[in-house]
Amino acid sequence: MDHFFLLIWHAFLVAVFFAFLWRTERRLQIRLFLKTFLIMVVGGFLAGWLMYPFP
Amino acid sequence: MTKKSQKKLEEPSIKPVNPVPPALLGAAWLVPGLGHLLLGKKTRAAVFFGVVAAGFVTGVVLDGEVGVPRADNPFSWLSTIACAGNGILYLARLVWLNGLGGLLSNLPLGLEGGGDPVSAGFGYGKTFLVTAGLMNLLTVLDASDIARGAKS
Numbered sequence: 001m002d003h004f005f006l007l008i009w010h011a012f013l014v015a016v017f018f019a020f021l022w023r024t025e026r027r028l029q030i031r032l033f034l035k036t037f038l039i040m041v042v043g044g045f046l047a048g049w050l051m052y053p054f055p
Numbered sequence: 056m057t058k059k060s061q062k063k064l065e066e067p068s069i070k071p072v073n074p075v076p077p078a079l080l081g082a083a084w085l086v087p088g089l090g091h092l093l094l095g096k097k098t099r100a101a102v103f104f105g106v107v108a109a110g111f112v113t114g115v116v117l118d119g120e121v122g123v124p125r126a127d128n129p130f131s132w133l134s135t136i137a138c139a140g141n142g143i144l145y146l147a148r149l150v151w152l153n154g155l156g157g158l159l160s161n162l163p164l165g166l167e168g169g170g171d172p173v174s175a176g177f178g179y180g181k182t183f184l185v186t187a188g189l190m191n192l193l194t195v196l197d198a199s200d201i202a203r204g205a206k207s
Contacts, residue, residue, distance in 0.1 A: 001117075001175050001176055001179075003179075006117075006176075006179050009113065010110075010182070010183065010186065013106050013109060013110050013186070013190075014186065014190070016102065016106055017102075017103070017106045017107075017190050017193075020098075020099050020102045020103065021099075021103075021193060021194070021197055024207065
């Protein structure tokens with residue numbers, strides 16, 4: 001099981017959902033999707049690295 | 056009291072809102088996206104159905120447990136509420152795991168939630184199931200806003 005793929009898949013679903021829930025214009029939807037997706041993926045990746053030293 | 060402030064008191068700034076039919080909210084909860092479909096928002100309906108269904112199926116495939124209430128764990132009620140947000144997907148999963156007779160006779164504290172705690176995907180699966188349920192609950196609120204005229 002690829003944990004990183006699951007992170008990407010979860011971020012994708014959530015980002016698509018909120019883009020359509022909170023924005024109606026296509027350009028703004030794409031912008032919110034990219035913003036949410038990147039924050040979740042990069043944030044999750046960084047949180048993983050920050051937790052690395054802890055048992 | 057000045058004329059201006061008196062006028063302000065007489066004319067409340069809150070606009071009257073349309074009442075929301077309970078059946079619409081029930082439909083929006085039961086089938087993800089149905090509320091938006093009934094309101095004529097076809098694209099959003101399709102996207103919400105796709106996203107919630109994909110999240111739910113991913114959770115089940117990863118051996119996640121759907122939330123069921125447990126007598127010894129008060130937090131299980133929170134995951135039950137979140138997972139119950141999946142509507143018919145949640146009910147179908149419970150029937151699949153418990154059978155219709157078992158579902159009715161074991162309510163509310165003896166239900167089987169499925170999933171394999173030993174599986175590597177157990178935690179991830181539950182996360183997907185909870186996320187999908189919460190997203191569907193948000194679509195119910197969104198459908199309510201649209202029906203009230205507070206949102207387009």
